[in-house]
Amino acid sequence: MMLCLLVYFCTLTSSKQERRARERQNRKERLRRAARARQPSRPSKRARPARARRAERPLMDNAIVIEPRTIPKARLWTALAAILLGQFVVAIDLTVLNIALPEITRELNPASDQLLWIVDVYSLVLAGLLIATSSLSDRLGRKKTLLTGFLIFGIGSVLVMPVDAPEQIIAIRAFLGIGGAMIMPVTISMIRSIFTNPKERTVAVAAWSAVSAIGMAAGPLIGGFLLEHFSWHSAFLVNVPLVGAAFVLGAFTLPEVRLKNPGRFDLPGSVLALAGMVALLWGVKHLAAELALDTAGAAALAAGIVLLALFALRCLKSSNPLVDLSLFKSTAFSAGVMATMACTFALAVLLYMLAQWLQLVNGDGTLESGMHLIPMSVATLVSSLGAASLAMRFPARHVVAAGLAIAAAAMIMLFFFRDDLSLAPVIASTCLVGLGTGSLAIGASLIMAETPVEKASSAGSLQEISYDLGNVLGVAILGSLASVIYRSELSVEALRAMGLDGQTIDAAQQSFAATAEIATGYGLPELLGHGIDAFNDSLVITCLIGGIIILAAAVAVWKLVPARLKVTESEGAEPAEAPHPSSSPKSAEPAT
Incomplete structure (x- = not known):
């Protein structure tokens, strides 16, 4: 939380001229859109009814490429189902392991430090790669990134079957962390990209948020049920049908989204983010486990703070940052x-x-x-x-x-x-x-x-x-x-x-x-x-x-x-569709 506050107050010191320039540009854009809205439209002999036009809207923005350009409403909400399934799997994986730990300990007999890594390695890899994977999704495509994350998660969950040593389950948890890092940030960014109507986007984000919270709370319930009837492997295998369904749904319904001009990928910045986040989280967890000012934990915590501060400065000074901290303005x-x-x-x-x-x-x-x-x-x-x-x-x-x-x-x-x-x-x-x-x-x-x-x-x-x-x-x-x-x-x-x-x-x-x-x-x-x-x-x-x-x-x-401020309203909303001459004026609604 302190890191967020630090970044927030740093960005407030930026020049006000940039903000005013954006406001002037937004006003000009709204005037241009209003002028286009006043222009009469030519009726087409083959014009579709207003309901059909609203059901399939173009999903294009000057800065991004979305393929296909139009998507029917039914496909849009089916794509949301794929997104929510993926988010649910990642959410339950944050808590389901806690129920399986006693049985894993009895069967694999890990040392105390190995047990700590079994618990921690997933969140360390996940947090360390979030920034890099979200930036790569802008270049490779958000659909490709999300489907790859589903595939990695499914493969990692199946690989648990022959596990008979603590080192193997640590490696699998790290592999799952890579998949989770490709899923978590892309799910919400995909919703932002494909739901252009503010009210529909609010409902979609609400569903995403509910699934995240329910997944974390349901993890112990799902784990308890599985362990009552099966071995600890089932706590991993439960992911397979869920990500399988998400992969199939996503492959057929999700549009591909990427930036038109994403710029070069900042590899040094991604290394700074990875090292800083891993060091910070490991240091905090180590100090918490020791309940004392341990030298290794304190050194890792300090190193993590320094590396993340350097990463934040790099992003603030870069014309093409790995993550845009100006959002905190x-x-x-x-x-x-x-x-x-x-x-x-x-x-x-x-x-x-x-x-x-x-x-x-x-x-x-x-x-x-x-x-x-x-x-x-x-x-x-x-x-x-x-x-x-x-x-x-x-x-x-x-x-x-x-x-x-x-x-x-x-x-x-x-x-x-x-x-x-x-x-x-x-x-x-x-x-x-x-x-x-x-x-x-x-x-x-x-x-x-x-x-x-x-x-x-x-x-x-x-x-x-x-x-x-x-x-x-x-x-x-x-x-x-x-x-x-x-x-x-x-x-x-x-x-x-x-x-x-x-x-x-x-x-x-x-x-x-x-x-x-x-x-x-x-x-x-x-x-x-x-x-x-x-x-x-x-x-x-x-x-x-x-x-x-x-x-x-x-x-x-x-x-x-x-x-x-209302999240269901948008200043930059597109003007209303020009109604067909034969239709009532009430049939026209904003085409966002």
Whole structure:
């Protein structure tokens, strides 16, 4: 989040003359379009009805090439289905592995550092390649890039079958990260390119946002169901039919989109972005795992910050940057990115802690714990689609800020149940969180609505980086804080009074799972009760902090987003189609 703020304030120092020149150019363009709209059209003997003309509109822009130039409405929405399938697969892969880890550990017996790499390598590769793959998609074509990502994801998921060593699964997870990096930014940039009608684009982005949130929440449910009936390999194989369907649908329905003049690919810049992002995330994860100022982790964190700062300076000075950071000059764009990162930061630790609470404290099995998260997924789906409807009637900042405020209140409310935390308030809180965070669909629409179509790949990569950074930093920072709170609640004096020695006390303080195992083995129900109280405190306090962060994001959205901005309206919309002489004037509508 600090990196986004740094870039935002750097870009604000740019010359105002450039902004004024763009405004003058936009006014001239609108005048030219208005003049063309006033010119009478020649009726054609073979003219199609207005409904047919609206169902197949040209998808062309001066800066991009889209083939085919026209696309029927039915094909357009089928293409969206392919995009959403791909996004869903990547989203569930962020959380489904957590359920399979215990079985993978028992079968492959990885060392502690290998286990860490099994978990982390996917997100490291994914985050490191997001910028490079989104830029390459402008040159190679977004359809080709997306279909290649589907193919890589499917092949990597099948390769897990003969795995019998930790090194092999680490390599497969890295391979899947490459596929994910080719899918995630291209899905949203493709939506920005092919949905030219602002209202239709808002609905499409809302569906994309809902699928992303539902995929992350549904990962534990899907993983729990599969592991109840199959081996841990099924957590990977579930990807195959999904990406297969997405590949077939995409091959026949997606148009090809690329820039007319993309310029040279910035290879040094892509290396800087890759190295900086990997170093930053690895450093944060390493420090969080050690819960101390480890030299290797601190050095990696510092190196990552320096490399990313150099990358940002290179982009700001380049006439053809790998990612266009000038997008942050738009306060609405900046607000959308910050809201996305803040919400993902808080939600990541909520899902991380709840998965443990449901199984260890509430006594759920893997499948049952996943089922208890279904209400949150349903609430998110309903809210995302409802937010799109609200955005057609009210300004965007009202919808986003109100939704974030609801989510913040829902997380904070758990603090008031710290002395008697039960399933009922947890379910109520997660449902309200789902309802509130559905407004992120409009946050995503803010990002895309403020982005010129030729810069959609840059916007897509920045949005996906905000998701990935928020997820990693949330679990690392707030998860570490939860560990510190848990250890402090399990005081050494209280444990010694129960008759435990120093080594056992140290083991009990590592996690609640270890505490529960020791309490069962030693026959100490008071130790188990003490551990439950400590874990409840760590959960509600981290949720309190996460709620405050989301509330701060709501205030930022309210301050930064223009009061009258609506994502369903476009200043640069094309003029209305000239109606056929025999048709009613009401039949003409904007051809965007």
